[in-house]
Amino acid sequence: DDLAALLYPNVCRTLSDSRKAFAYVKDVEHFSAMQKFLVANIGSLAMYFAASKIKSKRNIKDEQKALQTTLDLFENEALAQGQHLFASQNSVPDMGDIAVYGVLSSVKGLPVHDYVLQQSRESDVLMDWYARMEEEVHS
Numbered sequence: 001d002d003l004a005a006l007l008y009p010n011v012c013r014t015l016s017d018s019r020k021a022f023a024y025v026k027d028v029e030h031f032s033a034m035q036k037f038l039v040a041n042i043g044s045l046a047m048y049f050a051a052s053k054i055k056s057k058r059n060i061k062d063e064q065k066a067l068q069t070t071l072d073l074f075e076n077e078a079l080a081q082g083q084h085l086f087a088s089q090n091s092v093p094d095m096g097d098i099a100v101y102g103v104l105s106s107v108k109g110l111p112v113h114d115y116v117l118q119q120s121r122e123s124d125v126l127m128d129w130y131a132r133m134e135e136e137v138h139s
Contacts, residue, residue, distance in 0.1 A: 002070050004103045005054065009063040010112040012051035017111055018044035064115070071116065074100065075125045082125040085132060093136050101133040 012018040022040045025031060031039065051063075060066050078087035078096065088094035093101075107113045117127050 003067075003074075003100060005058065006060070006063065006067045006070055007103060007107060007112065007116075009051040009055045009060060010067050010115070011107055011110055012044075012047045013063055013112070015044065015048050018048040018051075020110055021047060067116065071121070071126060075123070079125055079129055082123070082128065086129070093133060097129075097133060098137070101130065101137065104130065105134075 010017075011021055019040065022044045025036050025039045025043075028036065054060075055063060074087070075081060078084070078100075080089075085091060086093040087096045087100070104113070104116060107116075117130055121127065
């Protein structure tokens, strides 16, 4: 439940990160140069301030630490530190696995995706689970 809410402030943690989230607009053919400029710059600024508002509303002091704590909980409780292949505790994923995978894969290509899967982790439990989920979802 907290993952998506915590991911957003991490996507827009800095103005630079917010701009990276809007980098796709340069490839939108039906946008004029002015529209691309406005969407990329005003949109990223608005996202940055919205993320700050969410942090304030949820009383988040350190968005990276809050995200890391939630991912630690998923690793410890759902995956039992790698003893379970999936949160379902079965040989196939369930809706909980799919929901978490969907949230994490939604930011693929952004700095927070790499942070979540590699830089914030002390073990490979989450990354291994994510790789299994990619195979399940895309096969």
